[in-house]
Amino acid sequence: MFKKFSPQGDIVSQVPIKSSVQRSIRLQILEQFPSIEPFIEDILPKKEKWILVKCHGHMNLISINYGQPVFFNLRTGPYFPSLRLLHAYPFLLPRLQVDKGAIRHILKGADIMCPGLTSAGARMDEQLSSNRMVGIFAEGKEHALAIGITKLSTSDIRNVNKGVAVENIHYLNDGLWKLSLGEQQS
Amino acid sequence: MASHPFSEEEWTTCVGNQDQYPYNVIYCGNCSLPFEYCEYNSPEEFQRCLLWRRENYPELFSTYDESLLTDALKNVTVADSLSKAVENNSHSSSKKKAPLNPEIVITRAQRKGRKQVTIISGLDKAGVKLSEFSKVCKKQFSCGASVVTAPDMREVVEIQGDHLQETLHLLKDQFSVPQEYLYVMDDNKRKVHAF
Numbered sequence: 001m002f003k004k005f006s007p008q009g010d011i012v013s014q015v016p017i018k019s020s021v022q023r024s025i026r027l028q029i030l031e032q033f034p035s036i037e038p039f040i041e042d043i044l045p046k047k048e049k050w051i052l053v054k055c056h057g058h059m060n061l062i063s064i065n066y067g068q069p070v071f072f073n074l075r076t077g078p079y080f081p082s083l084r085l086l087h088a089y090p091f092l093l094p095r096l097q098v099d100k101g102a103i104r105h106i107l108k109g110a111d112i113m114c115p116g117l118t119s120a121g122a123r124m125d126e127q128l129s130s131n132r133m134v135g136i137f138a139e140g141k142e143h144a145l146a147i148g149i150t151k152l153s154t155s156d157i158r159n160v161n162k163g164v165a166v167e168n169i170h171y172l173n174d175g176l177w178k179l180s181l182g183e184q185q186s
Numbered sequence: 187m188a189s190h191p192f193s194e195e196e197w198t199t200c201v202g203n204q205d206q207y208p209y210n211v212i213y214c215g216n217c218s219l220p221f222e223y224c225e226y227n228s229p230e231e232f233q234r235c236l237l238w239r240r241e242n243y244p245e246l247f248s249t250y251d252e253s254l255l256t257d258a259l260k261n262v263t264v265a266d267s268l269s270k271a272v273e274n275n276s277h278s279s280s281k282k283k284a285p286l287n288p289e290i291v292i293t294r295a296q297r298k299g300r301k302q303v304t305i306i307s308g309l310d311k312a313g314v315k316l317s318e319f320s321k322v323c324k325k326q327f328s329c330g331a332s333v334v335t336a337p338d339m340r341e342v343v344e345i346q347g348d349h350l351q352e353t354l355h356l357l358k359d360q361f362s363v364p365q366e367y368l369y370v371m372d373d374n375k376r377k378v379h380a381f
Contacts (some may be wrong), residue, residue, distance in 0.1 A: 037333045042208060085222065088208035107226050140329035143211060172219050 001059075004107040005175020012182070017062070025050075025062065029071060029079050033092050043070060043099040045084065052098045053181065066181045072170075074181050078133065083170060083177060088142045093135035093147065096166065097123035100139045101110075106146050107173060112136060112166035114157050128154045134166060146171035204239055215242060216221075288312040290363065292350055292380070293371040304349045306357075307342040314361050322360065328353060353379050 017025070020071030026044055044050070045064065053061040053069065059070035062079075065161055071079040077096055081092050098112060098142060106112060121139035128134065130153045136146035148166035150157075157165045203328055214224050216238040217231060238249045250253050288311040297303050320343045321333040330346040334339035345353065350370065357363045370381035 006339070039208065084211075090209060103223075104226055107223070141222045142248040143222065145223065172223055173217075178218070 002170055002175040005055070006081075006181055007181075008016060009173070010059075012054045014051055014053050014066075017052045021074055022046075022050050025079075032078055033081070034062065035091055035175055039089060043089075051181070061176070061179075063181055068179075069176065069179065072176065080133060080147055080169060082173060083144060083147060085140070086147065091145065092137070092151060093133055093144075094126050094128055095123075095137050095144075096128075096134050096150075097121075098135045101143060103138050103141070106138075106168060107134060109163045109168055109171055109174060111168045112146070112148060112149075114152070114161045114163060114165040117157055117165050124154050124157065126154070129158070136166065136171075138166075210248070212243065214238060221246065268380045288367050289369055289377075290314075290357065290367050291369045291371060291377060292353055293349055294348055301346075304345040304347070304353060305336075305342055306345070306353060307336065307340060309343060310341060312363055312367055314357075314363065316341055319343055319361070320345070322356070323349070323353065328358060 026040065029044070032042060036043065036063040044062075048064050051063040051066055053063055056060065058075045060073050063069045066125045068084055069082050070085050071081055073079045081089075086092055095110075096117060097104065098116045099119045101119075102116035116122060118165075127173065128150055130150050131148045134148055134150055136148055137144050146168055147170045148168050149165050151164050152160065211220055213219065214221055214235050214376055216235045217224055219227075219228050221235075221243075224233055224239075226236060233255065235253055236247075239251065252297060282330060288308060289332045290306060290308045290312055293307070295303050295305055306319070309319060316333045323329070323331040323343070323345050327345065327347065327349050329349070333341055333343055334344050336342045354368060354370070358365060365381045366379070369377045370380045372378050
């Protein structure tokens with residue numbers, strides 16, 4: 001989704017978010033990620049200035065004080081955490097682990113294929129339905145390398161074992177990862 | 187490398203000891219990725235990552251990492267490699283300024299009824315300033331011309347009216363663009379050489 005993202009071309013506007021809107025966003029995020037509650041004040045501090053960055057394709061990014069975006073969503077869809085946030089709070093999303101061979105391709109933006117999740121180095125410990133937001137972790141690595149949406153349920157991934165299992169939404173070193181809003185501001 | 191935040195049992199539940207969050211991840215100052223993903227950069231980039239790590243986090247720089255460094259770089263410091271990189275860049279940038287085959291593509295498009303516009307794309311790559319070119323066009327053809335952003339986010343010059351042949355000659359004669367750079371979109375929407 002952020003493969004061809006460029007700050008010059010894709011950012012439409014950056015506006016401060018009203019505090020009433022902030023409250024509703026915060027509620028929505030808490031509802032989506034109940035486990036985040038003890039840390040919500042660190043991630044989305046009430047006192048700071050929230051910036052809504054609107055991008056092409058109805059993409060919205062939420063940034064605190066023009067810092068790295070913390071959450072993003074499509075239209076009015078669910079909020080995705082950014083990878084940096086997921087690194088700091090790895091329990092946010094259910095984890096899927098891919099084998100070593102898949103890492104290279106995922107870092108180039110490829111979707112995650114079924115065999116990468118069923119081979120020896122991979123792990124799928126949780127039962128997940130399709131259309132769930134997941135964090136993609138890798139064999140022998142500590143940190144997440146991508147965030148995606150499951151296209152099949154975990155049992156289907158095992159049974160079918162062919163084709164796209166998880167759609168790659170946001171991965172290390174994509175446009176969103178590299179984005180820095182500080183430059184835009186000046 | 188710091189220990190994994192999860193024990194084996196916690197892997198599935200993903201809720202470890204609450205006190206350790208936010209988990210502080212150290213990112214490489216060279217490529218901005220967590221250290222463990224540095225190796226997926228290009229080999230040259232990875233070498234620079236290793237050097238950066240040795241300089242800034244010597245405690246995380248293992249003997250295994252040392253073995254990955256090429257011999258030539260073993261005794262080099264980051265500063266040295268940076269200056270080298272700058273040298274290399276200056277070389278490559280001079281090459282980049284004149285890419286091998288800049289393509290200037292001239293297209294005719296319909297606007298509102300039978301009105302036509304001429305669109306010239308790829309000028310910036312051939313080293314022609316868009317704003318200057320549009321100004322010259324306005325004078326020569328006495329028509330409207332402007333620099334616009336095409337849907338694919340590239341800057342193009344749009345001239346009102348059909349001036350396809352004139353622009354070709356203008357580019358060739360006044361802007362001294364080599365003939366082989368010039369392309370015209372034909373009726374089948376295929377790119378063909380202009381001359």
